[in-house]
Amino acid sequence: NAGVTQTPKFQVLKTGQSMTLQCAQDMNHNSMYWYRQDPGMGLRLIYYSASEGTTDKGEVPNGYNVSRLNKREFSLRLESAAPSQTSVYFCATGVRGAPGELFFGEGSRLTVL
């Protein structure tokens, strides 16, 4: 039972390159989230998906796009990476009706040079 799986775990990009972070869950949860974590900033919500077929912006959506491919998968795309997007990215899932009770993946560490 893997829970929430993120790939890749590490990635180094040059400024302007694009990439997609993948997230898959086997918990049968409706809600999925993408957060970024920076030192001293806590976790900040980038995008979320309340259910299959819907996505909404969070606190820091600029420079990112998302796709909720199906109930299991939620991807985060950086079209033109910038050094300010260097961060650790976490995918999380949650149960409708319990918005604060999230289950996180292990994270993807992205460095943009």
Next chain:
Amino acid sequence: TQLLEQSPQFLSIQEGENLTVYCNSSSVFSSLQWYRQEPGEGPVLLVTVVTGGEVKKLKRLTFQFGDARKDSSLHITAAQPGDTGLYLCAGGRGAQKLVFGQGTRLTINP
């Protein structure tokens, strides 16, 4: 502007000591969660508090939600090295609107 302020940001104590970590805000939250995160891993949910004044205990950890639902505290009794980690509070303000504090990095020295 951080909606949830945690203090202290860093805490290093000896095994066996007691400690309290605080999570404060000027906003009212419908619920508040505490998570623990270890290096290289994602946060793991410890507890949810919902009612003002609520106290929950998880072994040596005691969580309290303020009467006005604007603040919370985490008290650890007789800290152990296994308690080392980053402790995050998070406040819910309705569906999909969860905000996190910046975290308290706790180190318990043997």
